[in-house]
Structure formats: structure tokens, C-alpha cells
Amino acid sequence: MKAMVLEAVGRPLVLSERPDPVPGPGQIRLEVEACAVCRTDLHVVDGDLPDPKLPLVPGHEIVGIVDAVGDGVDAARIGRRVGVPWLGHTCGTCPYCRMGSENLCDYPEFTGYTRDGGFATHVVADSDFAFDLDMEADPVSLAPLLCAGLIGWRSLKRAGEGRRVGLYGFGAAAHIIAQVCIWQGREVYAFTRPGDVEAQRFAREIGAVWAGGSDTQPPEQLDAAIIFAPVGALVPEALRAVRKGGRVVCGGIYMSDIPSMPYALLWEERELVSVANLTRQDAQEFFPIAREAGVRTHTTPYPLEQANTALADLRAGRFSGAAVLIP
Numbered sequence: 001m002k003a004m005v006l007e008a009v010g011r012p013l014v015l016s017e018r019p020d021p022v023p024g025p026g027q028i029r030l031e032v033e034a035c036a037v038c039r040t041d042l043h044v045v046d047g048d049l050p051d052p053k054l055p056l057v058p059g060h061e062i063v064g065i066v067d068a069v070g071d072g073v074d075a076a077r078i079g080r081r082v083g084v085p086w087l088g089h090t091c092g093t094c095p096y097c098r099m100g101s102e103n104l105c106d107y108p109e110f111t112g113y114t115r116d117g118g119f120a121t122h123v124v125a126d127s128d129f130a131f132d133l134d135m136e137a138d139p140v141s142l143a144p145l146l147c148a149g150l151i152g153w154r155s156l157k158r159a160g161e162g163r164r165v166g167l168y169g170f171g172a173a174a175h176i177i178a179q180v181c182i183w184q185g186r187e188v189y190a191f192t193r194p195g196d197v198e199a200q201r202f203a204r205e206i207g208a209v210w211a212g213g214s215d216t217q218p219p220e221q222l223d224a225a226i227i228f229a230p231v232g233a234l235v236p237e238a239l240r241a242v243r244k245g246g247r248v249v250c251g252g253i254y255m256s257d258i259p260s261m262p263y264a265l266l267w268e269e270r271e272l273v274s275v276a277n278l279t280r281q282d283a284q285e286f287f288p289i290a291r292e293a294g295v296r297t298h299t300t301p302y303p304l305e306q307a308n309t310a311l312a313d314l315r316a317g318r319f320s321g322a323a324v325l326i327p
Contacts, residue, residue, distance in 0.1 A: 003120035009047040023070035030064030033139035035118035037323040060111035061146040062118030103277035144322035152177030155251035162223020169229025172322035183293035232258040244268040
């Protein structure tokens with residue numbers, strides 16, 4: 001198999017030849033069709049997230065065809081298209097798993113972080129954490145749903161039922177969940193990097209009622225805001241934008257430090273919450289909704305060998321939507 005491998009944090013990925021992986025008990029092997037590039041991959045490669053498995057194959061928005069199964073897995077899964085997300089394994093026995101909060105498992109494994117991921121031609125995954133996908137759909141379009149879509153959905157659930165929703169950082173996750181919001185009859189207010197008129201145009205094309213820089217306030221008070229950009233300074237800005245009793249959701253796995261801010265921004269029962277990882281229940285809810293809502297992902301494809309270029313373009317904000325690697 002071929003894989004783009006992180007050999008040291010902060011270094012470019014290296015194209016490597018490896019033996020094809022062999023699925024163990026309860027596992028499947030995928031021939032990768034597409035793997036989207038997530039901002040979390042940047043945090044792993046750049047060292048924002050500590051102690052990745054090294055050497056490591058990144059990538060956790062994987063779509064592929066099952067070509068081998070391990071002991072205990074129904075051979076009927078061979079030939080099926082499945083998706084593999086960030087959460088790759090949970091212990092099933094810790095207090096969080098037992099209470100139905102497997103996203104907070106004390107002993108998790110994460111695809112493309114603590115185990116090898118999908119920047120490769122083949123990958124092994126736990127069968128129980130691989131979701132069956134539509135065989136008729138475009139795998140490149142499906143790939144961003146495996147993290148950007150799922151974490152966007154979990155964030156939207158935490159945001160509540162409010163009508164006016166602000167999305168800070170209009171990238172892969174925001175452009176997906178904006179479509180769900182609009183389908184639900186909500187109003188979307190998009191916040192981009194200051195001066196990024198292209199991203200603002202893209203947001204309005206998706207259906208946002210307003211788009212502007214993250215350094216400005218929206219024309220209406222928001223019921224809720226979701227922050228996808230990893231910028232702690234956006235927290236006080238978002239709190240300023242929501243109404244009394246409103247909620248701000250931090251949707252990223254990593255964020256720079258939140259600056260000191262006056263208590264008055266939080267007062268009047270505004271809430272600040274975070275989202276961690278995802279659950280399999282999130283996927284069971286989200287994929288049917290994405291189909292019904294007619295979600296269309298906007299993607300920029302790259303050959304597997306250009307993974308470093310895709311990461312650099314994501315870091316610099318050179319495209320709208322999501323980058324997707326194609327082996």
C-alpha cells in the first residue's frame with residue numbers, strides 16, 4: 001500500500017510504501033476511495049495536539065470499499081462502501097461509555113491520531129465504528145461528512161432550537177451544517193476572516209442571510225453561535241453577538257487561548273459550551289438528515305501524493321469547502 005506518513009511533528013508528510021494492513025478480530029480493511037482533509041489533521045501535523053502515534057498516517061474522514069474482514073465480522077460486509085470517522089474505538093466499560101457518552105470515553109482511540117488513518121490506499125478500522133454508506137453516491141462528496149458533517153451536527157444539537165444561528169469560520173463544517181440549518185428553516189449568519197470577501201460570497205451562495213468579518217457584529221442578535229475556527233479571541237465576540245439566554249458552542253478539538261473578558265458578556269444567562277468528538281448515534285441521526293436536506297459538499301480534490309499541498313492550502317484558506325485526497 002501507499003501512504004503519506006508523518007514521521008515527526010512539524011515535518012512534511014512522506015510518501016511511503018508499506019505492507020497491506022491485515023484486519024484483526026472485529027476489524028475490517030478498506031480500499032480507500034477518498035479521504036477529506038480536516039483542520040484536526042493540521043493540529044496533529046503541527047503539534048497542537050500532543051503525543052500522536054509516530055510514525056502516523058493521518059486522515060479521519062475516510063470513505064472506502066471493504067475488501068477484507070477479521071475474525072468475528074460478517075463476510076457480507078466485503079464489497080460494501082463504508083465511512084470511518086475520528087472516533088475509532090472506545091472501551092465500552094468506563095463510566096462515560098456506560099452512560100451513553102462514548103465521545104468522552106476514558107480510553108478512546110482516534111483515527112489518524114492514535115491509530116493510522118486514511119491518507120493511504122488502505123486502512124484498517126473497527127467494524128463497529130465504520131458506517132455503511134450509499135453505494136450510488138460520490139465518495140469524494142461523502143468524505144467531508146465523516147467529520148466536518150458529524151461535528152457540525154453535534155455542535156448544532158448543542159446550540160439548541162434557536163432560529164438565528166451564527167457560524168464562525170465558514171469552512172468545511174460550516175458550509176455543511178449551514179445547509180442543514182436552512183433546510184430546518186433557520187437563518188444563518190456567517191462570520192469569516194476579516195476581509196475574506198470570497199468566503200463571504202460563498203456563504204451567501206449557500207444561503208446565509210448575512211456574511212461578514214468575524215471582527216464585526218451581525219445586524220440581528222443571534223439565538224446561538226457555533227465557533228469552528230480555532231481562534232479563542234472569537235469567544236468574546238460570539239458572546240457579544242448572542243441574545244440574553246443565548247448559547248455559544250465551541251466546535252473544534254483545539255482552540256487558541258480565550259482572552260480575558262468582562263463577566264458582563266456571559267451574564268444574563270448566556271452559555272458557553274464545547275463539543276468533544278462524536279458518537280455513533282450522531283452518525284445514525286446525521287446521515288439520513290443530510291440526505292433529506294439535500295446537503296451538497298463543496299470539495300477540492302488532490303491526489304494522495306499532494307497531501308502536503310492540501311494541508312498547506314487548508315492552513316492558508318485557499319479554497320472554499322473541503323479538500324479531499326484521492327488515492
